[in-house]
Amino acid sequence: MEKLKPLKRFGQNYLVDKNTIQRIVNQFSPNEDDNVVEIGPGQGALTSLLSKTVKHYRAIEIDKRVIDDLRLSYPKVDFINQDFLEIELKELAGDKKLRVIGNIPYNITSPIIFKLIEERESISDAMMMVQYEVAKRIVGKPRTKDYGILSVLTNYFAETELCFKIPPTVFYPKPNVDSAIVSFKFGKATPTDIDEKLFVKVVKAAFGNRRKTLKNSLSNNAFGDLNFDSLPFDFTRRAEELTIDQFVELTRLIQNSIK
Secondary structure, three states: OOOOOOOOHHHOOOOOOOOOOHHHHHHOOOOOEEEEEEEEEOOHHHHHHHHOEEEEEEEEOHHHHHHHHHHHHOOOOEEEEHHHOOOHHHHHHHOOOOOEEOOOOOOHHHHOOOOOHHHHHEEEEEEEEEEEEHHHHOOOOOOOOOHHHHHHHHHHHHHHEEEEEEEEHHOOOOOOOOEEEEEEEEEEEOOOOOHHHHHHHHHHHHOOOOOOHHHHHHHHHOOOOOOHHHOOOOOOOHHOOOHHHHHHHHHHHHHHOOO
């Protein structure tokens, strides 16, 4: 395939190191009957190996420059020239849940992760390349600087793992940051009595003013009318001190108070 200049507007950094590519594929551990969707195949680094194993393989690529070459190089792969964020994953899944993989654009990492969460009923698992700093936030623990909105929401809806760190030298062009492979296993049971949209709203509001107490953070955001003194919860704590179970407890209290 012709060597193209990666486009900054698409956040492109092509994966070029064969050992790293093989390591990612081994970690993903594809099976012949998997229903795989790849985000941003670029010039086919992961596609070339994965499509040899997987019969039902689709790849979503926004860059029109590479689509024709990809289709010629990998005729058995179904390439979709579209923005992943505009794709309806339920339609792609059909009657078998998706396995998602991708070296994703770092500038839209959060929107992609939140899309996967929103459409998780159609996904069994996902494995993605992200900035190392973002990966640390995904697996962050309470009372650490990495713990935040991304930590709480991803681990509420999925089982997450930081698989391994990747240096800039395996990409073209070399990014200015380290990267990492993270995995998300969906299908995690969540409390059936919790309004999920309210849970997300509470978490985002709680971390809205990270250095302030929960009472101040929630008051300054979406819950200014709430009578905090009537709720049996310690609002003098900061958001980073709460475990996911405590965020669930807080959401339940707020949910019951606004009914």
